[in-house]
Amino acid sequence: MLVYVLAIDIGASSGRHILGTVENGHLALEEIYRFPNGAAMQNGMLCWDREALEGHILAGMKKCKELGKIPASVAVDTWGVDTVLVDHQGTPIFPMAAYRDRRTEQVTDKIDQRRLYALTGIAHQPFNTVYQLMATPADVLERTHRCLFAPDYFHYFLSGVMANEYTIASTSALLCAGKNAWSKEVLCMAGIPEHLFPEKCNMPGHILGDLKKEIADKVGFNCQVILPASHDTGSAYMAVPARDENAVYLSSGTWSLLGIETDTPVTDEAARAYGFTNEGAYGGKVRLLRNIMGLWMLQCVRHELDDRYSFAQMAKMAAESCYPHTVDVGSNRFLAPASMTEEVKAALREENKPLPKGEHDLFRCITQSLAVCYAQAIRDLEKLTKKTFTSLNIVGGGSNNAVLNQWTAKATGLPVYAGPAEGTALGNCIAQLIALGEIPDLPTARQMIRKDFDIQEYLP
Structure with a gap:
């Protein structure tokens, strides 16, 4: 009898429910439900629609x-840094604020x-959780029983168990670099009450328990709730079918997260100056990676x-253009501009570069800029780690962009291996299947991915 696991992968623009299983030694995925997501203004603050997401989670499970x-287990992954603050009854007491909201601008300094x-070890970003909590009214923090990151909250919604997971917590700039411990010094510096984070984090693969009875009754079955690498990039990195130890990983979606897996964090001044961040992994x-604006633009x-x-x-259309100029896609000016088109043009004007003459040129400018940025990030990573990298492995939706993949191979001078596109959901499934004993370990899972999924090669 096949053992199914259900990955609920929620991104900034959409979410999906994907069933995973191992059949005759082969990994197989099946998307059964997809839904839209997006942030909207709520009382002057950019927020996610938490209740709508809860509804979609249940609707997909009913499928x-x-x-x-019927899955043996379910797990949720999302983007990083954003939280749900709950009181002693487990009731949310503050809107689910979105990371692109500008309320943190007054506290980052x-x-x-x-x-x-x-x-x-977390690179400075205005949306890091530490700043979000600093920008939250003090009376709200005092009434908060637990600070749950987005996937932590949805796991609590399903299981009734409050727990922080390591990979998602590591995005916050509140966790000690490379350790499963909250930094009391950071909490003190930021004026954040320690009671918001009373326990150590759980690692990916931890079984929280069964669905709450009311949830099981609504969806028509019971199953276990297992923690994946709850940060979507953490799950995506699990699905990278790297061929050797000198491979660079790129999770390509709304964000482009380019880096490597390592045993220890790198937190010296050089790493900070280069803009690399140290997030938790399976x-x-x-x-060790750099956040790049990605397909968001x-x-x-x-x-x-x-x-x-x-x-x-x-x-x-980008491939049909000969427009030669690029912009710095690593700049925070592209985080949430009123108009991305006008912001790109403004950046070009500031450097006295000719403006795109039409949509073809605009698409080429952004796409080529991403490839150039990836190449620079790899060069900086080589300087930082004193390593020479031999390939770039791209997972996520961006791996479907053959033009960007080819231009990236040319810009980096490295062979590019693209796929699987559903890397995040696949990594989520893998964590569950390992926890259930269906796959022995992560190296075995990566071997299966190389064998069972279509990986495209692009040469410089």
């Missing part, structure tokens, strides 16, 4: 019952960034053009 494919990096390892431009082009059409 399992309809299909007659109130902490010594060098000291914060030395303690946590098995207690560290993901193309997503925004597409929306500004009323979504009249598919991403495949945009890639084709």
